[in-house]
Amino acid sequence: MRLIPPDHDFSEGQFAEKVVWDLLKAELPDDVVLAHSVQVRNGRAEHEIDILVLWPGVGLAAIEVKGGLVTNERGQWFQSGGPDGKRKLPDPLAQSQGSMHAFKEWLQDQLGSHLTSRFVYMAAFPYSKVPTEWVRAGNPRALILDQDDCRNPAELIRHAIESEGGGTGPLAPSFLERIVPRLEGNLDQPDTPATGQGELEDHQDQLTERQGVLLAATRSLTRVRFTGGAGSGKTWLALQKAKQLCKDGKRVGLFCYNKGLGMYFQLQVARWKSARPAFTGEFHEYVLSLGVPEGAGQDYFDVEMPRLLKELADGMPPGDKFDAIIVDEAQDFAPSWWDALRACLKEPDASELYAFMDGRQDVYQRWSSAAALQDLVPIHVDDNLRNTRKIAETFKGFAGDKFTPRGSTGLAVRRVECSPEDAMDVASDCVDALIEDGWAKNQIALLTTKSRHPIHQEHFENGTLDEYWREFHANEAEFYGHVLGFKGLERSVVILCVDGFRDIERAAERLYVGLSRARTLLVVVGDSEQLRHAGGNQLDLALARAQRWTPSAE
Numbered sequence: 337m338r339l340i341p342p343d344h345d346f347s348e349g350q351f352a353e354k355v356v357w358d359l360l361k362a363e364l365p366d367d368v369v370l371a372h373s374v375q376v377r378n379g380r381a382e383h384e385i386d387i388l389v390l391w392p393g394v395g396l397a398a399i400e401v402k403g404g405l406v407t408n409e410r411g412q413w414f415q416s417g418g419p420d421g422k423r424k425l426p427d428p429l430a431q432s433q434g435s436m437h438a439f440k441e442w443l444q445d446q447l448g449s450h451l452t453s454r455f456v457y458m459a460a461f462p463y464s465k466v467p468t469e470w471v472r473a474g475n476p477r478a479l480i481l482d483q484d485d486c487r488n489p490a491e492l493i494r495h496a497i498e499s500e501g502g503g504t505g506p507l508a509p510s511f512l513e514r515i516v517p518r519l520e521g522n523l524d525q526p527d528t529p530a531t532g533q534g535e536l537e538d539h540q541d542q543l544t545e546r547q548g549v550l551l552a553a554t555r556s557l558t559r560v561r562f563t564g565g566a567g568s569g570k571t572w573l574a575l576q577k578a579k580q581l582c583k584d585g586k587r588v589g590l591f592c593y594n595k596g597l598g599m600y601f602q603l604q605v606a607r608w609k610s611a612r613p614a615f616t617g618e619f620h621e622y623v624l625s626l627g628v629p630e631g632a633g634q635d636y637f638d639v640e641m642p643r644l645l646k647e648l649a650d651g652m653p654p655g656d657k658f659d660a661i662i663v664d665e666a667q668d669f670a671p672s673w674w675d676a677l678r679a680c681l682k683e684p685d686a687s688e689l690y691a692f693m694d695g696r697q698d699v700y701q702r703w704s705s706a707a708a709l710q711d712l713v714p715i716h717v718d719d720n721l722r723n724t725r726k727i728a729e730t731f732k733g734f735a736g737d738k739f740t741p742r743g744s745t746g747l748a749v750r751r752v753e754c755s756p757e758d759a760m761d762v763a764s765d766c767v768d769a770l771i772e773d774g775w776a777k778n779q780i781a782l783l784t785t786k787s788r789h790p791i792h793q794e795h796f797e798n799g800t801l802d803e804y805w806r807e808f809h810a811n812e813a814e815f816y817g818h819v820l821g822f823k824g825l826e827r828s829v830v831i832l833c834v835d836g837f838r839d840i841e842r843a844a845e846r847l848y849v850g851l852s853r854a855r856t857l858l859v860v861v862g863d864s865e866q867l868r869h870a871g872g873n874q875l876d877l878a879l880a881r882a883q884r885w886t887p888s889a890e
Contacts, residue, residue, distance in 0.1 A: 337361060340371040340519050352403025353386050356460045356486060360387065363490045367392050369512065371519050378438035385435045387460075390516075392509040395454030395497040398439065399481075400432035406464040408472065417463070429475050432457035446518050453511065456501030458493070462486045476500060528774030529747055533828060533856045536724070536744050540855060543721040543742060544569040551577055554715055558688040561666070561709050563695065564717030565735035566852030567728060567743075570692040571597070571824050573717070574664040575604055577690055582611040586659035586688070589680065590616045593668035593700075596817075597824040599805045601664075614658065619673060642676035649679035657681060660688035665824050667693045668700055671708040696734055699820055699845040722826060727851070727858045730882070733874030734848035750859040751882035756836040756866060760789065762887070763833035763861045767814055769887035770829060770859075779828035781815040783853060785846050786836040789816035819850040830854035834862025834870075843870035859885070 339361070346354040353372065360370055369390040376383040389397040402425065404417030413425040436457040444450055458479045466482040478496050485492050525531055547569045554560055564570055578590045590605070590613045592598050598617040605616045615622050620641070624630060628644045631637075649657070658681050663669060669677075681687035691709055718738040720728045724746020732739055754762045763782050770780055782789060788796060795804035808815050808825075815827065832850040837843040847870055851858065860867070860879060868876040 337364065337366050338369045338516070340369065340516070344372055352462050353401045355403075355462050356399070356401050356481075357387060359462075359486050359489060360389065363488060364389070364391070364493075365490070367509075369516060369519075374435075374439065374519065376435060376438045376442050378441055381434075381438065383435040383438040385432075385439060388439070388519075389493060390512055391494070391497065391507060392512050393506050394494055395456065395501050395503060395507045397493050397497055397501070398432050398436040398455070398457045400428045400435070400457075400459045402428050402459065402461055403463055406461045411472075427475075428459035428461075429457060429479055432459055443515065443518065447514055452504050453507040454497050454501035454503035454505065456497045458496055460486060460489075526774050529857065530770075530774035530776070530779070533747075536746065537828065537855050540722055540743055544572050547573055547717070547719075547721070548576060550715065550717065551580065554713075557713050557715075558686075559690075559712045560715055561691045561693065561712035562715050562717055563693055565694055565720060565739040566697065566731065566848065567720040567722035568717040569721050570694070570717060571600075571664050574662050574690070574692045575601065578605070578613055578616075578662050579608060579610065581660045581662075581688070582608075582613060585611070587657070587682075588613040589622070589658045589661045589677075591619050591622065591661065591663045591669075591677070592617070592665050592824065593619060594665070594821055594823055595801060596805050596808060596821050597665065599802075599809055600825065603809055619663075619669065619677070623676075638670055638672060642670070642672040645676040646679045649676065652680070654682055658687065660690070662690045662692070664692045665694075665697070666691035666709070667695050667698045668823070669708075674708040694735075696736065697823060697845055697849055699823065699842060699849060722855060723852060724856060727854050727856075730858060730860075730875070730878045731848055731851035733872060733878070734844060734851075747857050748883040749879070749881075750857070750885040751879055752859060752861040752885050752887065753864060754861060755863055756786075756834065759833045759835040759861050759863075760784065760787070763831050763859075765887045766831045766859050766861060770831075770857075771814075775829055775857075777814045778811045779856075780831065781817060781822070781827040781829070781853065782831045782833055783817050783819050783822055783850050784833045784835050785819055785843075785850060786838055788818055789833075791816040792818060819846050819853075822853055823849055826853050826855050828855050829857040829859070831859040831861060834860065834867060836866070837870060840870065844872070847871045847875065 357372060371388040374385040374388045385398045386401040387399040389399065402415055404415045407414045413427055414422055415425045416422040436455060440451050440455060458481065460481040462483055464482055465484065466480050468477065470477055478500055481489055481492060551573060562570055562573060578588050581588045590601055592601060595618060601616050605612050623641055623645045626648055628641065628648065631640060661677055661681060678684045689712065691712060716738065718740050720739060720741045721743060724743050725741045726746045726749055728741035728743065730749050752762055752766060767780055767782055771777060795801055830853045837846065860882065867879065
C-alpha cells in the first residue's frame with residue numbers, strides 16, 4: 337500500500353487520526369493509496385482532508401476524523417473528552433463535504449480535466465457509537481464510520497463510494513497515477529557540494545553584521561584605524577560608518593583604490609534611502625573630478641597627482657571639503673595620498689578620519705609603515721567571518737597570530753597540481769567542472785597571480801574595464817580577474833590560478849589576497865614547489881590537508 341507520507345509521525349493531538357489510519361492500512365487492499373492531512377486551498381478558503389482514500393477500480397473518499405465522544409443535541413454537534421471537556425463541533429460531514437469539493441476543484445485545475453470518478457465524503461468516530469437506525473437530514477448513516485464500523489471499514493467505504501459518492505464511474509488506475517504526484521509534491525534537490533551553501537553564506541552575513549558593535553563602541557572616537565585580517569568584515573564596517581555619518585548630516589568622502597571595489601561601493605550607496613556621501617569611489621577618480629589632468633607613470637601617481645590635489649585643496653571653499661573621510665583597503669594608499677586627502681578635510685588636524693586596513697595585504701608595496709596614520713586610534717578586528725574555517729585556516733599563516741576563524745567548517749579546500757605554464761588552462765577546466773557539478777556560473781571567480789586571463793586582457797586592451805567590472809557586479813556569469821584587482825571583493829567559489837609571480841618579493845601578499853576571496857569553496861591550482869617557495873611552510877602544510885582534485889576526471 338502506498339502511504340502519503342510513507343512514514344508519518346502523528347502529533348499528540350492526532351491520536352484518533354492515527355487509530356483510523358492504522359485500521360485502514362490493515363484493512364484496505366494493497367493497491368489503495370492513503371494520504372493524511374491533505375491541505376487544500378480554494379480561493380481564500382482553507383480546507384484539510386484528515387484521510388483521503390484513493391481506491392483504484394472503486395473511487396475516492398474524504399474522511400473527517402473526530403476523536404473523543406461525539407454527540408448531537410438538537411442539531412448541534414459536540415465532542416467531549418480531554419482537558420477541554422465538552423465543546424461544540426462544526427458538522428463533521430459538512431466539513432468533509434467542503435474539503436471534498438475544494439479538492440475536486442483544485443485537482444481539476446491541476447490536471448486540466450474534470451474528475452468524473454466517484455467521490456464520497458465521510459466522517460469517522462473511532463470512540464463513539466452511532467446506531468444503525470440513526471437518522472438526521474443531510475447526514476446519511478452510510479457516510480459515518482463509528483467505533484464498530486472502524487474494525488472492518490473496507491466494505492463500508494466501498495459501499496459509501498458506490499452508493500453515495502458523486503461521479504459517473506470508478507477511479508481508473510491511470511488517473512490515480514496522475515493524482516499521486518500532486519499529493520506527494522516531491523521536491524528533489526541535487527546532491528552536490530553546491531547544494532545548500534546559500535544558507536551558510538547568509539550565516540556569514542549575519543556574523544558580519546554583528547561587527548556593528550565595534551562602530552557603536554567607538555562612536556566617540558573621531559580618528560580610528562580599524563586593522564584586521566581578511567574576511568573580518570572591514571568593508572562592511574566602512575560602508576556602515578559612511579552611512580551613519582551621512583545620516584548625521586556630515587559631508588563624507590568614501591574612498592578606495594581599486595576600480596572593482598569602488599564600483600561596489602557606488603552600487604551599495606545608490607540603494608541608500610538616506611543621505612549619501614559627497615564622493616564615493618576611487619581616489620584617482622576623485623582627483624580627476626576636481627579638474628586635475630590625467631597622467632601616467634608611477635611618478636605621476638605617487639608624487640605629481642597627490643601634490644596637485646594638495647595644492648587644489650588649499651584653495652578649496654570650505655563647503656567643498658569633507659567633514660569626514662573613510663578609506664577602505666587603506667594599506668593601498670601611499671603616505672603622500674594621505675597627506676593630500678587630509679588637506680581635503682575642513683579641519684585637516686581635527687575632522688573625522690577612518691581607515692580600514694590589513695597591512696599584510698600590501699600588494700602594491702605602498703605601505704612601508706603606519707607613520708601616515710600614527711594619530712589614528714588603532715582598533716583590532718581579529719575574527720574571520722566571511723570565509724569558512726577550511727578556507728580561513730588555509731591563509732591563517734598570512735593573517736597573524738590573533739586571527740581567529742569563526743565561520744562554519746565548510747567544504748574541503750581543493751588542490752589541483754599542475755605547472756605554472758599549464759595553470760591557466762587547468763583553472764579554466766575547473767570552471768567547467770564546477771558548473772557541471774551544480775555551481776552556478778555567477779558563483780565562480782577565477783583569479784590569476786601573474787598574467788591576466790585572456791578575457792580580462794581583452795577588456796584591458798580595448799579600454800573597456802568599466803564594462804568589465806559592471807559585468808562582474810551584475811552577477812550573471814563567471815568572472816576572470818587578477819588578485820590585485822579583487823581586493824575587498826569576494827565570490828562563493830574562487831579558483832586561485834597560481835600561474836607564477838612577476839615579483840617573488842610580493843608573492844606572499846598576492847597569495848594571501850587570492851586565498852581569502854572565496855566564501856564557500858576554494859580551489860588552488862598550481863605547482864606545489866612554487867607555492868611552498870612563495871607562501872612558506874605553513875601554507876604548504878595547510879594545502880597538504882586539502883582534497884586532491886582532477887577536474888578532467890569529473
